[in-house]
Amino acid sequence: MRHLTALLLVFSLCVQAAGQAAEPVRPLRGYKADAAATERQWEEKFRALPDPANMREYMQRLSARPHHVGSAYDEDNAEWLAAKFKLWGLDAKIEVFDVLFPTPKERLVEMLEPVRFKAKLEEPALAVDPTSGQKEKQLPVYHAYSKDGEVTAPLIFVNYGVPADYEELLRMGISVQGKIVIAKYGGSWRGIKPKLAAEHGALGCIIYSDPKEDGFVQGDVYPNGAARPSFGAQRGSVMDMPVYPGDPLTPGVGATADAKRLPLDQAQTITKVPVLPMSYADAEPLLKALGGEVAPAAWRGALPFTYHVGPGPAKVHMKVVSNWDRKPLYNVIVRIPGAVYPDEWVLRGNHHDAWVNGAEDPVSGAVALMEEGRALAELLKQGWKPKRTIILCFWDGEEPGLLGSTEWVETHAAELTAKAVAYINSDGNSRGYIGLGGSHSLENFMSEVTRDIEDPETKMTVMKRRQLLDIRTMPDKRAEARSRADLRIGALGSGSDYTAFIDHLGVASINLGFGGEDLGGGQYHSIYDDFYYYTHFLDTTFVYGRTLAQTAGTAVMRLADAEVLPFQFSNFIETVKGYETEIKQAAAKQRSEIEEQNREIDEGVFVGTLDPKKPVPAPSKEPVPPFLNFAPLDNALDLLGRSVEKYEKSVAAAGDKASPAVNARLIQSERKLTEDAGLPNRPWFRHTIYAPGFYTGYGVKTIPGVREAIEQKRWAEADAQILRVSRVLEGEADLLEKAAADLTK
């Protein structure tokens, strides 16, 4: 039925194109009218091909056993993937890297006082879940890249263990110095927690899943529902990826067999204290044994007792020892050569490695990418000739630290810098609404794409459905969702394989996926993220797998076939201006908060509200931040705004005229937003507009050099960074001026 409808659509389009029907084919940016009609026909054919039944079958195969880096089934999956693509007639290769990947030898958390308790640190097999019992193949509950160590110390609860929590502890007059901290998952990427714990003098770090954010409060627990059960734990990497991702021993260069490597003790991205994750069943006795102050209201989780901060009387002994071997990783790289511009590359990727069985993460995204590849192979057989080279990437080693993508990008940096048009990433998929993030020069383009994809549940367009969701659930985005023809996209932080592309090289990137209707999340990085869970609680019919394949595949084809690359900078400049406004407001807010607190100290507010039964130290007065000079940035944005306008006018005036010269410039437009020196203290991150936060990890910091300098109260650095970003934007303006000139030649 669905298949028939799709065919009918293609048929009616052909009739329109042939017979010049009354309703013209909607134009496509970067395409002449006839080219747009042809492109739309190929895209319609493409979108009819991905098949949910195939994706279900692929998922069952790929997630049948644990397949982390270094496991037999990881290699086996890579070979199977390569073989599949070869079978479909495509050029598929496996590229191997040699990376540091610690696996646990000893893991211990035990409470010595006031009562003895030993944490299980283990997820039990469930009778109903057929793959949950593959214990000998599973990576146990641990944090990859935790430092080895053994410590015994009083325990202290630090909420999420993010900077605001340490400020709150300071206000309460409590120090974590010499203690073992226990933090809830949430509030930041997990790797931030041991990093901050170490910065504040703690000796060790435990991270647990509180049922408030990730357990029975969210919904019925697995296997009755999709929420995390009491004994479920979240593995994960704690590598200090905001400094650099990828192999810790080869920063900035590919981890090839013969690469020059740092000695282990010089690797910057390994934690400074030992750290382990645990379930809420394991955490409960530890937290319950804490005394001291009752935790601030916002810190309290959902375990059934009063949360206290400590420190002590709970005293904990923890030990982490890893096997620090190097392991091979297997990226599967599928290449469809471009017929006209073979040296312009459109890249699309999803990782294939998992923490355990990984049905949702990453297999639900990988199977969509497989069907995209199969469908493109089918189009090639039917005579489709993409102008540009298309590269489909199945990354290995994403989970431990974006290893596969980072090492590949570092290895091929020169070629990618010259040739990469854009990178489109996914990392899993579920049921519901599209989620989109990426480079804002592709924002209008992605709107054009999502306007052409049908939502399988409502039969409206994916774009329309997302706008209706924004109208219903985001009152402050309502006016925009109603008035704008485009769909706004978020900026990218980190957490998936686009990182090296966008942040290190400056390749325009998009990350996408569907979700929002099912709860999910309770399986994340657990042995229960498997075929049974996915087919009971997530995109059970794989229709959103098909929609992901249709969306990403349409984007890839449209980029690959365009005469003029459909980058558009009007939304980019609007967005960056918005970031500048945000930063100005943040600076003003920070200034007024410090002024307010100083004033309150003078007024005696802290003396007047001090409870003699619970005395806490009064805060000290702080210097008021200086005003910063935003004028260079204002001027650069003004200049860039004029260049954007000029470029847009040239595009309109150029009409049907294609221009290879302008494409060469456009390919460099995102590269121009990077700076060789990189961000302060983390030179690997070279993009001046987007970066993951140094203290958020996944969460993006836009115009990061300026924003983080302000947040961390380094005023001179903030002024210097404003100048550097301004110069970068002037360079972008220059590029667009030249691109406009190319078009009008």
Added chain:
Amino acid sequence: MRHLTALLLVFSLCVQAAGQAAEPVRPLRGYKADAAATERQWEEKFRALPDPANMREYMQRLSARPHHVGSAYDEDNAEWLAAKFKLWGLDAKIEVFDVLFPTPKERLVEMLEPVRFKAKLEEPALAVDPTSGQKEKQLPVYHAYSKDGEVTAPLIFVNYGVPADYEELLRMGISVQGKIVIAKYGGSWRGIKPKLAAEHGALGCIIYSDPKEDGFVQGDVYPNGAARPSFGAQRGSVMDMPVYPGDPLTPGVGATADAKRLPLDQAQTITKVPVLPMSYADAEPLLKALGGEVAPAAWRGALPFTYHVGPGPAKVHMKVVSNWDRKPLYNVIVRIPGAVYPDEWVLRGNHHDAWVNGAEDPVSGAVALMEEGRALAELLKQGWKPKRTIILCFWDGEEPGLLGSTEWVETHAAELTAKAVAYINSDGNSRGYIGLGGSHSLENFMSEVTRDIEDPETKMTVMKRRQLLDIRTMPDKRAEARSRADLRIGALGSGSDYTAFIDHLGVASINLGFGGEDLGGGQYHSIYDDFYYYTHFLDTTFVYGRTLAQTAGTAVMRLADAEVLPFQFSNFIETVKGYETEIKQAAAKQRSEIEEQNREIDEGVFVGTLDPKKPVPAPSKEPVPPFLNFAPLDNALDLLGRSVEKYEKSVAAAGDKASPAVNARLIQSERKLTEDAGLPNRPWFRHTIYAPGFYTGYGVKTIPGVREAIEQKRWAEADAQILRVSRVLEGEADLLEKAAADLTK
């Protein structure tokens, strides 16, 4: 030490008054300069007298046994109080009323399906708490004025059971018709919950204390801490007091022995369905047995499982049978006759009855009132002669339904209407900051009072400490707290004995108490609200008991001695204008929300965001509310504003001149704000500016006739009520015009 300081203060004041020291005595509104100096001397003497040690002793006596209405110890306490005052040389009488007070004969909640469970409905004795074991004297866990009944039905969880929750259920497509609802305490006064349950067709109602709002989430539980333990339950009245409080059989008239009474089945204020309270230990198995939809995120409590709405599969059988006897109640009324204006009465009250032992509620307030009385008696012996009559009231039967105060006010309505200057209420006390609510014509006056009281912990004034708290914790009140010389006070809803005074008769009222530093609350309406709890977790040294006595006593003396009553209407008019603005904004918000929802329906938002796995009914379009005519209210406020200005000018011009005529008018100024017809559907409530909400119970609705008509979408009524309130305010303007003329005669 403290006593010495107080004496020193008095001494230095005397020196100032006698020797005309450089710093003049601060003026007092309503007092000539010399009268102010004398008054201040008496007040200083007064404030040195209340003694924490006495209050501790009184509390131990009054709370030694359960003393609810109808109990032996309730009568015994009344007699002891009267005897004490007589001993101190004052005229004390007991006034007896004869009221309907149901006590339980049968209480049953049991689950029949899917598992059998019988709720204990009982709070256990604790070894550490010496009065908790007085079981034979304790009123069991129940809701007074629940209808008798026996029902068996599926259970359904309705969050707080307030109007917004029933709207949410409607959105989810779930009905409570024919079900037994279980609601959390909180979100409204408890009596609202069975009222709404019955309005929506439920057959019974259970109210439990969820540990999120009232249990281990708040802090360590009793007896280790002050939070409610799992087996602690909140008794309380569920009489429909927003219709009328007091004896259900004698609305509007005093429940004297020979009063004409309604037959029981015609009493409007008894619930329409049976209702019982329970602890979270009792509620846990019931809630855990619910199926159906997972409860909306905001509904979820802190019990350790996923909250579901139901209905069923839990099936509950509940039974409530009461003994519907009439019981005598004993108000203790102490009278200090006025030397100059004996027919102008300043009233001060606190109830003496409790649900069980009631150390905090009401004894901590009652013992402060006792010390006020003892101190006034002492001043009389020293030669102080209050101009006006002072009446100190220890009410009985407050807990079941404000019985003692309501019946007394109704009995003495004519005399009070003629003579009552103001009523000052308290209902318990704790440690920390002053909390003040009341008539805004007394707002400046109470600022003057709190500016003269020392906070025992910080030694700053009570007013200053409260302002510093507002600065620290209420950013939106910060500017006001900094810039204003006065302390703003809240409007009164209901929940204590001021209700009949202000709402029924229009006697200007103030309610006050201290708190905010200790957790408290876990003992509320439980057997654990006793001397052990109070002296371990609340105002353990009774220094805030003394501060309450100092504050309320100073207010009483200052009102009793003033030459011109210190009513001031500038803050009143400012406040009422603020209420009008709020109501206009609420009407505009309601209109725009309905318009928004209608628009979303047209846009297909609900179709586009419907999850086919969890289909819920789409809302229907609603008529857009009409614009209301606020012009009459604007005009009346404008007129009143001019009269207030004129009155203030006259006060300034009158200088030293006292005026008995103006006092007679001022006494009527709050009465003028009432209307004989009362509020729509509840004529007992006659104040046009303040009333407890029909669907909030405790929470105030200001300009209630207009506000509730808008909230309940009765537009014609809203317009009519605007006219009525406008006429009332015109009457107030007229009174002030005449008062101004009196002063300038």
